[in-house]
Amino acid sequence: MKIGIIGAGAIGETAARLLSRAGHAVAISNSRGPASLASVVAEIGPGAQALTAEEAAAFGEVVLLAVPWRRPEALPAPERVAGKIVIDAMNPYDDNLQVIDLGESSSSEETAKRLPGARLVKAFNTLRAETLRNGGQLGADDRLVLFLAGDDAEAKSVVARLIDEIGFVPVDTGSLREGGRLQQPGGPLYGREMQAEEAQAALAGLKPA
């Protein structure tokens, strides 16, 4: 698939490496422009290119958001991603790395409001970038779980396949609202490095029977 990545920091670059290694065409972007990413794309290989953020959003059949959530100006124009599968890896931290209080809402629900028409899936947000980078190397029996949440079943199945292809076990936590809350900072699944059985048991214990 063609995957556009907005943000080429710890998460964006790591995801680009994993997805490229799995055979996908990736375009990464940042705030400083494609030239600043020349050495990174050269290192990732011929399946990778650097574009502007808007170009990367246009390029991707799937678009991964890996910029600070507190910088909504970093998001692509809504019309650029309308109808596309958009993966929200962002967590709502402020400049002092404190979690932003969103009251009854959550960061991915706010992202969905900012990008109407996008087929939003919350994923890649619960593990540290380093764990993501190293986890992709684990053998089949040791694979770690990557959680995903969203309201579009088909979009979730595409993201689940990508997660599997990069060497993790996809585990669906439910809707963007309910599952997303389990995955967010302070939620019971946030930051947890788990294998499939443990994750399913944890999830079963969290959901009403």
Ligand SMILES: NC(=O)c1ccc[n+]([C@@H]2O[C@H](COP(=O)([O-])OP(=O)(O)OC[C@H]3O[C@@H](n4cnc5c(N)ncnc54)[C@H](OP(=O)(O)O)[C@@H]3O)[C@@H](O)[C@H]2O)c1
């Ligand atoms: N790091 C982790 O372990 C981790 C784990 C899970 C989820 N997350 C979430 O993933 C997101 C990214 O985190 P990170 O650690 O990868 O951050 P990071 O290393 O600071 O990288 C942020 C990226 O966003 C880009 N960016 C900032 N403003 C932009 C704009 N206006 N337009 C285009 N690109 C812009 C930056 O580009 P420049 O460098 O050119 O400014 C940089 O490439 C955050 O929401 C974070 O909460 C992080």
